[in-house]
Amino acid sequence: AQSVTQLDSQVPVFEEAPVELRCNYSSSVSVYLFWYVQYPNQGLQLLLKYLSGSTLVKGINGFEAEFNKSQTSFHLRKPSVHISDTAEYFCAVSGSNSGYALNFGKGTSLLVTP
């Protein structure tokens, strides 16, 4: 089965600074990778996903992620964060041997301060 490790449980950053949220995955089969965001008291919203093709994926709200097969990573980046980006971010993986269910990482709490 596939699994995901989010390397940072909390990431504090100042407003307008760049940020990178790290995600590593493990799988013996081809995988599909996702980043979701969860704002307080809400469900999850898809930021972006990688299925195949270009390894640089652009998502909503100015986020992007790069798929690196050799390093089994799918790190999320944003060049300049806003206060409103404060939320919990989840990396997830799915693959053919898990019935395409999403396996989530533990999440990274992004805290943006002025």
Add this chain to the structure above:
Amino acid sequence: KAGVTQTPRYLIKTRGQQVTLSCSPISGHRSVSWYQQTPGQGLQFLFEYFSETQRNKGNFPGRFSGRQFSNSRSEMNVSTLELGDSALYLCASSPTAGVGETQYFGPGTRLLVL
């Protein structure tokens, strides 16, 4: 289109009771998945239904069950509640749960077991 709706949003039960949660997917979506979110275990896949059939099941005890109706609405049931069942239960829908398909999440039902 209206998003995924879940009812009720909040629920308090006592140990030993049973509970039923409801999920209405986005119109036209035929796949519904359920996830449990807790601070300790994070987001864990419960099960997935497509066209009234359970296609995939996570590693949860038999006390957790679900079903899907012909209109794609889904319910999940937890019998003989335990304190550890306190969690946010998230429902997600997708058109067919095909490869790499985006799952759209509802706001969740927060269950507290006393």
